[in-house]
Amino acid sequence: MPVDKILVLLGGLAAIAWINWYFFVAGRRRVAVAAGGALQEIEIIVAGGYDPSAIRLAHGRPARLVFDRRETSSCSEELVIPDLGIRRFLPANERTTVDVPATVERGTHEFTCGMGMLRGRLIVE
């Protein structure tokens, strides 16, 4: 096999490996912890995704999620937390508060955009 073909093959394999690592492995690591107090509070920036996208909450205390939507892309205009039966419209360039009751169960509760493309997790422990 000529050198150029070998290079393209190796380059392609490396690119595929990197893409899968970047989207499936690297993104999963960062977990933010909500600020303490009787009311746990955390701010989530909404722009092409949720930042932070994984949030650890303490069980048994209410939490306040402040979604700061810094874009007009319609993809992120709605927030859905299926486990909590929450669906909220997030106005563009505004901060929207979503309260999570203290009664929320332990475990991982996903939150997504209206179509389920953008994802985040609430980890209640």
Place this chain on the structure above:
Amino acid sequence: MTSTISPTRDRIAFPVTGMTCAACQGRVQRTLEQTPGVLDAAVNLMTGTATVTYDPATISPDALVGTVRDTGYGAELPVASRTAAEEQVAHDIAQEGEYQELRRKAVFTLGAALVSMILSMPLMTGHRHGAAADPFMQLVMRHVSPPLEAAAPWLYALSREVLVGALFALTLGVLLWSGRHFYTRAWAAFRHHSADMNTLIAVGTGAATLYSLVATFAPGWMLSHGIAPDVYYEAVIFIIGLILAGNALEARAKRQTSSAIRGLIALQPDTARVLRDGAELELPVSEVARGDIVVVRPGERVPVDGEIVFGSSAVDESMLTGESMPVAKHAGDRAIGGTVNRTGAFRVRATALGAESTLARIVTLMREAQGSRAPIQHLADRISAVFVPVVISIAIATFVLWYLLAADAPVGRGLAAAVAVLIIACPCAMGLAVPTAVMVATGRGAALGVLIKGGEALQRAGSLDTVVLDKTGTVTEGRPAVTDIVPARGIDPDRLLADAASLERASEHPLAEAILRAARERGLPLADPTGFEAVVGRGVRAMAGERALFAGNAAFMRDWGLDPASLADDEARLGSQGKTPVYVAANGALLGLIAIADPVRPSSRDAIARLRQLGLDVVLLTGDNRRTAEAVARALGIEHVTADVLPDGKVEEVRRLQQEGRAVAMVGDGVNDAPALAQADLGISVGGGSDIAVDAGDVTLVRPDLHGAARAIELSRRTMRTMRQNLFWAFAYNVIGIPVAAGILYPSFGILLSPILASAAMALSSVSVVTNSLRLRRARIA
């Protein structure tokens, strides 16, 4: 959130932070309670909230928050939260703006695409290097180029540099304006380690643009490496234009999925005519207070929920209940805000306002329902979570394979195939398949007077095989009435009824109420009973002046030395019809029989036939005795009856049916049957007249009409079919489209997919899913 309780009492709940123990809680609570103007305060440590009832004339919410802060804890006024209707309106404005912008961009870009196509023609003729390499473009060229050259020979006289430069300028304009958001959004998602449709478009068109840029500015370098310096500018512009057009169509179609909820919001009038100090004032509805008297003229919408205190009319409630006939309303009846007053003028005393009104509750419920997810979506969710990175991987593999295997022009072909893979892949169709069907179906349900609580309820309603009907109040009116009066020989029927009613005045039994109502309707004079005595399970007796009155069953008559034999045949006949016969006697002589029954609702029979037509097993469940229950069941064409069920037993019966492997819907009222509704796979609660209990059950029938249950099930089945079609189409589209785009058909058939055609297919696939869901708006539901 502040709510007005009365002119001198408001209530507010606000978050308090920093409380860590019961002592903190106590301190905040005491401080609030001791504040002048505070009538009541409750501080909850667990939720970190203070709920305060206060006199707004004495203290403001700001001052309340200040009071808490002075104690050393944090507090703030709640962010003004929007009502469901306000959220929907804001959402609609955003959606409309998005549609308009997409349309503008699509029109501009498709215009630019046409110009770019014309500019590409001369490049492709004469085998000059730099010809457009898209197979679709080559096909178009063969047919368009010769007439174009005849019409505009000057175009063909232009140099390659000029043509490519003009194409480059056009592409730059498109990328910087109309297509810009694909790249900025893709980048924003990338930074968050996530990827979506924008990523695919950005990578696909970005790769084609980069290749073209090198071909534009360093064609010699490419030629020296054996790569054809083709430009793909027109393909990039076409792809972006077609996707924008698809997005615009999709935005418009998505807007239609929530048209039902918009229609409901539009029902709410902005102003109300309120009587204040004897004068009629036209006020914004938000300023109407509970207890205000509101004047409603013929032809107007009722502005608020309330009780009619004066006047009468026929009111069109079809928009909320689906009932096509106007409903007669008199003083004492309830009127619902948003319905249309047809004939007379009346006045209502406002009872429920703002978020508590029936209309607002229905809108809230619908928004929640539309945001819910159906379990059928789980698979689509799992796939869409990994979709984009997988497709990018496939695109890279495609390029590599073409590079390794293609006999000629490996780079150009590999690139075209990889771009086609990226562009044809459409995660949107999968994402839209279920939610759009849920939105349209819940909206359609509301128009039919059926409130469905969400995707999961829809899915369960779509897979039922058994419907359990609670008899009283569901199949029947739920209000016993006198059906027959059988006087003994020589007795006046009115005398019989008057005596029975006089006796029953002291009783609280439901049967007594029926007798009293019948007597009042006939305007009979009633005596005051004394010495009333009830024997449980037998009957009642009392004195009315000199007359000793008795009412009860045959055994009770015999207890008092009376022989009921002369009326025994009538008793048996009435009993077999499911009625409850009551013997009445006075001063040692039988007066006759009064039969009481809970009349079957006129609509029940047809509705039950419809349920059976849908292939459902119908079971009648009742606390009545078997004979009554069977009589009702016979009249309604129901085969299975479970009688003598205690209130707790309904849950057991539903559970028993479930253990037989059946998927059971329970239809009952939301109050007494709540546990059975919860136990059933689907709880359908039946609203009582104007009082819509929107909170109970998975499905609420706004009108007390069993047809609603049949409609809910039929609509759900159709919706499930739509969801399955959508999901199948979305999966099949990608499963077939991606390999074809990669060139799987090329070795055997020589078929290659043009990236431009791929973008058209992608744009149409999501539009077709939304359009398929929209068909539910017009589905025939009997």
